[in-house]
Amino acid sequence: MRRRTLLLAAGLAAIGGQARATGVMTDWKGPPAAPPIDLYTPGGDPFALSSLLGKVVLVNFWATWCEPCVTEMPSLQRVRDQLAPGFEVLGVNYQEGPARIKAFIDKSGITFPIVRDTDGAVAKAWGARIFPASYLVDRAGRVKHVLVGGADWTGSKLVSTIRSLL
Amino acid sequence: MKRRTLLQALPAAGLLSTVPWATRAQPAQAGWRTFETVTRLEITQPTGAVQAWVPLPLSQDTDWFQTLENSVSGNFEKSRIVHEPVYRAAMVAATFKAGEPQPVVEVTSRFRTRDRKVELKPGAGMQATPAELATYLKPTELMPTDGIVRQTALDITKGARTDVDKARAVYEWVVENTERNPKTRGCGVGDIKAMLETRALNGKCADLNALFVGLVRAAGVPARDVYGIRVADSARGYKSLGKAGDITRAQHCRAEFHAQGIGWVPVDPADVRKVILEEKPNLTLADDVVKEARAMLWGGWEGNWMAYNYAHDVRLPGSGKAPVPFLMYPQAENAQGRLDALDPDNFRYRISSRELAA
Numbered sequence: 001m002r003r004r005t006l007l008l009a010a011g012l013a014a015i016g017g018q019a020r021a022t023g024v025m026t027d028w029k030g031p032p033a034a035p036p037i038d039l040y041t042p043g044g045d046p047f048a049l050s051s052l053l054g055k056v057v058l059v060n061f062w063a064t065w066c067e068p069c070v071t072e073m074p075s076l077q078r079v080r081d082q083l084a085p086g087f088e089v090l091g092v093n094y095q096e097g098p099a100r101i102k103a104f105i106d107k108s109g110i111t112f113p114i115v116r117d118t119d120g121a122v123a124k125a126w127g128a129r130i131f132p133a134s135y136l137v138d139r140a141g142r143v144k145h146v147l148v149g150g151a152d153w154t155g156s157k158l159v160s161t162i163r164s165l166l
Numbered sequence: 167m168k169r170r171t172l173l174q175a176l177p178a179a180g181l182l183s184t185v186p187w188a189t190r191a192q193p194a195q196a197g198w199r200t201f202e203t204v205t206r207l208e209i210t211q212p213t214g215a216v217q218a219w220v221p222l223p224l225s226q227d228t229d230w231f232q233t234l235e236n237s238v239s240g241n242f243e244k245s246r247i248v249h250e251p252v253y254r255a256a257m258v259a260a261t262f263k264a265g266e267p268q269p270v271v272e273v274t275s276r277f278r279t280r281d282r283k284v285e286l287k288p289g290a291g292m293q294a295t296p297a298e299l300a301t302y303l304k305p306t307e308l309m310p311t312d313g314i315v316r317q318t319a320l321d322i323t324k325g326a327r328t329d330v331d332k333a334r335a336v337y338e339w340v341v342e343n344t345e346r347n348p349k350t351r352g353c354g355v356g357d358i359k360a361m362l363e364t365r366a367l368n369g370k371c372a373d374l375n376a377l378f379v380g381l382v383r384a385a386g387v388p389a390r391d392v393y394g395i396r397v398a399d400s401a402r403g404y405k406s407l408g409k410a411g412d413i414t415r416a417q418h419c420r421a422e423f424h425a426q427g428i429g430w431v432p433v434d435p436a437d438v439r440k441v442i443l444e445e446k447p448n449l450t451l452a453d454d455v456v457k458e459a460r461a462m463l464w465g466g467w468e469g470n471w472m473a474y475n476y477a478h479d480v481r482l483p484g485s486g487k488a489p490v491p492f493l494m495y496p497q498a499e500n501a502q503g504r505l506d507a508l509d510p511d512n513f514r515y516r517i518s519s520r521e522l523a524a
Contacts, residue, residue, distance in 0.1 A: 040502040044213065065351045097506035097513065118503030119487035129360050 023152065025136060025145035025161050032142040034059070034135070035125040037090070039115035042098035042105070047115050049090060050141070056087045056165045057137040058153075061117075061128040063094045064104045068150030069132040073108055075153040079162065080112050082154070086139075086166045092117050094131065138165045197280040199469060200234070200522040201397050203413070207496050208514040209269040214501025215262065218242075219482050220273045221393075221493045222256035224473040225249060229292055230282040231473050233275065240271035248483045252301065255475030255493055259483050275472070276522070283466040284431045286330055291429025294388065299424060302388040306478035308357045308491050309376055311384040318362055319384035329387045329425040336381045337435050337464055342451065343367055344374050346439040352508040353417050355491055356391075372492065374436035375421040388424040390476045392432075393417075393494040397519035398470035404459065406444035407437055408470050414510050414517045417494045420467055434463040472519075 037049035037059070049057065060076060062069035080089045089112040093101050101114060117123050126135060136145040145161055153159075203223075209216050223233040238245050242260040249256050262269040284291040294302075305311040311319075322339045323332040347354075347368040354369035356376030361367055367377070375391055382389035396416040400408035409416035418437075422430045441459040442449045449456055462468075474494055481489045482497060487504050490497060495507035496515045505513045 044502060063351075065349070067349075095504070095506060097509045099512040100506065100509060116503060118499075118505070119490075121488040124488065129357060130364065 023147075023155055024157055025134075025147045028135070028143045028146050030127065030143065034137045034141050034143050035122070037092065037115065037122055039092070039117060039122065041113065041115055042093075042101040044098070047113055049137075052088050052090065053141055054139050055085070056083075056139055056162060058087070058089045058162070059092060059126070059135045059137060060089060061092045061094060061123050061126065061131055061133045063096055063131060064100055065096075066131045070104075070108075072132060072150040072153060073110060075151070077108075077110055077112065079153040079159060082159070083162060083166065087162060088112060090115065092122060092128075094123055094128075095120055136162065136165065197469070198278045199280060199398075200276065200278045201472065201519055202274060202276045202522055203395070203397060203472060203517060203519045204272060204274050205496060205517045206272040206515060207270065207498065209262075209498055209500070209505070210512075210514050212262070212266060212269055212500055215264040216266065216269045216498060216500045217262070217482075217484055218258075218260045218269065218271050218496065218498040219485075219493070220258040220260075220271065220496045221474040222247065222258060222273070223275050223277045224394075224475060225254045225256040230467075230469065231277065231279045233277045235274075235276040237274045238271065239274075241266060241269065242271055245271065250475070250477050250480050250483075250493070253475055253477035253480075255477035255480060257482075257493060261484065277472060279472070280469040281467070282432050282469065284429070286425070286428055286431065286465065288427050289429065291425070291431050293429045294424050299388045302390045302424065302476075303383050303386070305380075305383070306491075307489070308355065308359070309380040309383070309478065310359050311380065313359065314362045315359060315380050316384045319381040322381060323385045326385075329423065330428070330431075332385045332387050333382050333389070333423040333425065333431070333433070334464070336378055336385065337433055339381075340374060340378045340435040341438045341460055344369075344377065344435075344439060346370060346374070346436070346443045348443065353419060353494065371419045371434075371436040371440075372494070374439060375419055375434065378421050378433065378435050379423075382423050390422055391419050391478070391492065392422060392473050393419045393475055393477070393492050394471050394473040395494070395517065395519075396470060397472050398521060400468055400470055402462070402468055404441060404445060404455075406440050407459075407468065410519060410521075412516070413519050414515065416517075418471060419492070419494060420471070420473075431465055432467045433465065434467060437463055 076089050091114040093116050130148050134147045138144050238258050243263045245260040248259045258273050260271045323335045326332040326335050345368040350370045353371045354373035356372045358377045358380040379389040379391050396409040398410045420434045438460045479489045480493045498505045
């Protein structure tokens with residue numbers, strides 16, 4: 001199996017600099033209840049994180065200008081396909097317009113749900129300042145693990161972490 | 167005696183209404199140049215009720231920049247000029263009826279400005295009130311002055327005694343330790359804590375000059391970002407430091423610090439890094455053109471730029487959304503949230519500038 005990818009050219013959501021990715025999720029230290037996500041998709045449909053209760057969800061904060069976010073997207077799609085239907089990825093785009101996001105989705109073949117955090121309030125509520133930032137939420141809606149920086153989500157450690165919640 | 171700019175908040179209704187706002191006398195003085203900018207917003211695919219906000223030129227009178235006139239037109243239901251309460255940032259706030267097929271608002275601003283050079287002598291710069299100084303020592307959402315910011319500031323300014331010494335140390339540190347990142351969206355965001363924590367000391371003006379401002383504040387010296395937009399080519403020959411005509415993507419923020427006994431002093435370390443990256447290929451700090459820019463931008467600015475405001479964490483009036491970190495771009499919101507201000511092709515706004523005859 002392929003080892004994790006270290007994304008050294010990582011970007012920061014708020015600033016666009018370097019983030020060091022470990023490829024390993026750490027335990028979530030914040031309040032257990034996942035902050036609500038009630039946003040719109042690029043197509044204009046409302047979408048809520050609460051609609052995914054009962055599934056393990058990886059909430060991934062990203063932007064098209066964030067290189068490591070873009071780099072890790074295919075592996076997010078693969079791990080989602082591998083572990084569905086009990087597992088889902090929810091991509092939360094940071095402050096970009098629907099045309100830009102749709103163009104990216106069309107080009108990359110992403111099929112998991114994407115929502116738009118147009119003013120950054122959801123990212124702030126989750127404490128996501130450095131992008132990509134990914135939060136693993138269990139079937140009861142509790143945040144369990146976090147990983148800041150890009151990764152190969154098909155790596156054995158990450159898949160194992162997700163499987164542990166399924 | 168100068169007339170004060172009177173910015174009236176006049177409601178306007180109906181199609182393509184035009185509301186002229188204030189004018190002021192234009193005394194002829196050496197070095198002043200007069201410009202007109204036009205900012206036109208079109209919301210091409212409105213969803214529900216639309217609101218828009220357009221930054222206006224600096225509302226405070228200074229000895230280097232004076233707003234002469236603002237006017238607005240469009241098919242809005244209502245528009246008004248609002249001054250954000252903390253920093254007096256001025257903006258047009260326009261609301262459109264739900265169902266308006268193509269909301270449009272156009273703001274025309276006239277102002278005059280001139281080159282600025284503050285010699286580091288007593289009373290050379292504009293003075294500030296104690297309340298102003300207190301404001302520009304405070305942390306902001308993305309510019310904390312404690313923790314790693316404070317520690318870095320103390321390290322940089324170790325041994326510096328005066329405000330000028332401290333600001334100079336930070337200026338040189340920013341010039342020498344940061345890089346302009348051409349891939350940064352817009353002008354950057356200015357999350358200086360994240361920059362220092364990740365050692366990602368790169369970005370554009372809103373990052374690099376925010377780093378200067380935050381570090382100087384953390385060292386106990388008042389400082390502020392000055393958000394604005396380039397409006398003319400550089401008369402000093404820097405092709406990277408000017409933009410005329412279509413200035414839609416020419417936003418640029420500068421910085422000032424306040425030295426006790428001297429006043430506000432202009433600086434722009436971010437533009438030193440811009441010269442290095444863009445003026446010619448393969449420039450370094452050792453090249454003459456960079457040395458000249460580095461010297462010029464310590465205590466001076468070229469008057470080819472329109473200042474908007476000094477504001478951080480701006481709550482847009484009438485919006486239920488989060489504050490914007492700063493107001494340097496037109497903003498708009500519809501029923502599905504805030505539009506992407508850094509995507510003028512899809513958000514659809516254009517900003518143009520022209521110099522007016524004296």
